[in-house]
Amino acid sequence: MKKSFAVFASVVFAAAFTFTGCFRSESIESINENQLFTVPYGNFEEQLGIKDLNGVGGVRYGVFMRDGFFYISNGDAKKVMELNSYGDLLTLYYNEDSEISALLKNSKRDAQSIHYEISYPFNYEGKIAVDSQKNIYLVCSMPRDRQEQSEDGSNLFSQTVLRIARNGSSVEYLGQQGPGGIPFPFIKNIYTTEKDELVVVCNSSDGVLVYWFATDCFLKYKIPLSEKSLPKPDSSEDLPEYFVTIDNVIPDLTSNFLYAKVDYYSNYIDEESKVQSGINYVQTLLFPLDIEQSKFGEPVSIPPYEESVVADYSRLTYKIPYDFLGVTKSGWKFFIIKNDDGFTIQMVQSENQKILRRHFTADHNSILYDSLALSPNGIITALYLEKENARVVWYRTDSLIESILKN
Numbered sequence: 460m461k462k463s464f465a466v467f468a469s470v471v472f473a474a475a476f477t478f479t480g481c482f483r484s485e486s487i488e489s490i491n492e493n494q495l496f497t498v499p500y501g502n503f504e505e506q507l508g509i510k511d512l513n514g515v516g517g518v519r520y521g522v523f524m525r526d527g528f529f530y531i532s533n534g535d536a537k538k539v540m541e542l543n544s545y546g547d548l549l550t551l552y553y554n555e556d557s558e559i560s561a562l563l564k565n566s567k568r569d570a571q572s573i574h575y576e577i578s579y580p581f582n583y584e585g586k587i588a589v590d591s592q593k594n595i596y597l598v599c600s601m602p603r604d605r606q607e608q609s610e611d612g613s614n615l616f617s618q619t620v621l622r623i624a625r626n627g628s629s630v631e632y633l634g635q636q637g638p639g640g641i642p643f644p645f646i647k648n649i650y651t652t653e654k655d656e657l658v659v660v661c662n663s664s665d666g667v668l669v670y671w672f673a674t675d676c677f678l679k680y681k682i683p684l685s686e687k688s689l690p691k692p693d694s695s696e697d698l699p700e701y702f703v704t705i706d707n708v709i710p711d712l713t714s715n716f717l718y719a720k721v722d723y724y725s726n727y728i729d730e731e732s733k734v735q736s737g738i739n740y741v742q743t744l745l746f747p748l749d750i751e752q753s754k755f756g757e758p759v760s761i762p763p764y765e766e767s768v769v770a771d772y773s774r775l776t777y778k779i780p781y782d783f784l785g786v787t788k789s790g791w792k793f794f795i796i797k798n799d800d801g802f803t804i805q806m807v808q809s810e811n812q813k814i815l816r817r818h819f820t821a822d823h824n825s826i827l828y829d830s831l832a833l834s835p836n837g838i839i840t841a842l843y844l845e846k847e848n849a850r851v852v853w854y855r856t857d858s859l860i861e862s863i864l865k866n
Contacts, residue, residue, distance in 0.1 A: 498848060554577050616641055
């Protein structure tokens with residue numbers, strides 16, 4: 460049964476900004492990079508199609524790992540590759556109007572069992588998710604003549620989700636209502652739960668729209684979240700006004716919950732001129748939303764990333780909010796930020812009041828483009844596009860989580 464509702468701040472939040480939490484924290488240690496395989500560039504089936512590495516703006520690539528299988532969405536080549544951990548190509552899905560389609564038609568290779576042609580003339584945007592049955596979900600852009608606008612003209616409905624059933628047995632596109640529905644507004648990301656339900660998170664002119672689909676791919680919940688519907692801290696003389704940003708919304712993998720990461724900022728007033736000259740980051744709160752009850756739970760304060768800079772014999776410490784990467788099936792929330800020599804991740808287990816921070820090294824000077832994904836078990840997989848080829852690596856944060864759970 461379809462449910463649609465607005466979320467209002469007056470429902471809960473009486474103690475939203477009094478909750479601080481007492482987490483047990485650890486010092487930052489390094490996690491080793493495990494390189495699994497490389498993918499060469501080119502137009503053939505086992506290669507990654509690249510148009511221009513010198514102008515990486517707007518590139519459309521994504522990676523997803525599930526149960527030891529890797530899925531790469533190659534938007535420039537209009538194809539999706541399924542590979543094992545050695546980099547062997549297991550299955551190839553491609554548009555009928557793609558270059559690889561023409562190459563395969565002229566090829567004498569007897570490998571049709573791994574090739575599946577897709578007739579939908581969509582452009583793959585790189586965002587990809589896979590459920591436990593190996594059904595693949597891809598974010599795609601619709602042709603211009605099939606795009607629509609909202610009645611008030613404030614939203615462009617231009618994207619859809621292409622669902623490819625296991626082994627290419629069927630292909631269909633999903634819109635707001637389900638199969639064949641109205642296109643979505645801009646899709647921020649897609650997720651699959653442990654029940655194999657699809658969750659589509661969109662940006663709209665009013666905030667964030669979340670579409671939660673049942674296993675039959677028909678709409679189950681539509682959840683609008685706006686900045687006006689979220690709580691603000693009480694006004695004070697020192698901080699008379701706050702700016703609220705819903706940075707990201709990610710579903711729980713085992714229950715009907717959403718987690719909204721909300722960043723708060725205040726005006727920065729220059730002490731000498733008394734004129735507003737910018738904004739200050741204040742704090743990040745993570746709000747759990749029970750979508751069955753249409754009710755927020757108590758928020759958790761997410762510590763920011765801190766970086767110190769020494770200038771003129773003084774040290775300045777800057778606080779920067781992490782990006783919300785994902786949630787594991789055991790309930791760990793992963794936050795990540797890029798720094799000079801790699802990435803720092805912060806793993807939060809609010810139920811047990813734990814925070815783990817780890818760092819992994821990456822040479823950003825050699826990486827022209829990166830795409831990272833979190834598996835349900837807590838493994839971070841990265842696709843690094845470099846000058847000579849692409850690399851697929853992973854970081855085994857799952858073993859760290861397992862050791863914590865055992866203890």
